[in-house]
Amino acid sequence: MTEAETITTVMRALADPTRRAVFERIVEADEITVVELTRGSTVTQGAISQHLKTLKQAGLVCERPEGRNVFYRAEPRGLEPLADWMSHYGVFWRDRFAKLKNLLKDIDP
Template identity: 80%
Template sequence: MIEATEISSVMRALADPTRRAVYERIVSAQEITVVELTRGSGVTQGAISQHLKSLKQARLVTERPEGRNVYYRAEPEGLVPLLDWMSHYGLFWQERFDSLRTLLKEIDP
């Protein structure tokens, strides 16, 4: 099973709707700057920077400085803890549904 701190970090980062929207914009762009993320978002540049800090801590985005700009891009490997967690519980529930299906067939032939 995955480490609890990793999954908690990813879930905490994606739990905030504004942060999730920032992440989705980063995912849809190959690379994007804070200025571009701020433009049209209705959120201040300072708030965007705080959201980026959380996303970086969760390893969901990486940054690449170039001159005066910093470019952000999604880090697909950052979602692995979430995917592992979902896979684990997907199997758990599938087994439970299979057992329920068997039980219901036994009860009502």
């Protein structure tokens, strides 16, 4: 998968608000099962499983089977392509904020 495809996959995975909420709950927990994710949600267990599949394919979560349960945890490296892509635009914003700061100083010394 190319870098652009990886970034697109991560963005698509996090674009869905329900999936993003599932991911945030996983990030907050050390590990969490589908049952626990379903318990605190208005979404069915089947839908949670589908969201987890998408998050796993995007490299955002990993799983650890234990008996009848599968535990999910966040995979921090999964966000690296997105963070790298965003850092490229950070230069643009830093420059803009510096110009705004100078403009505001000129307006109100």
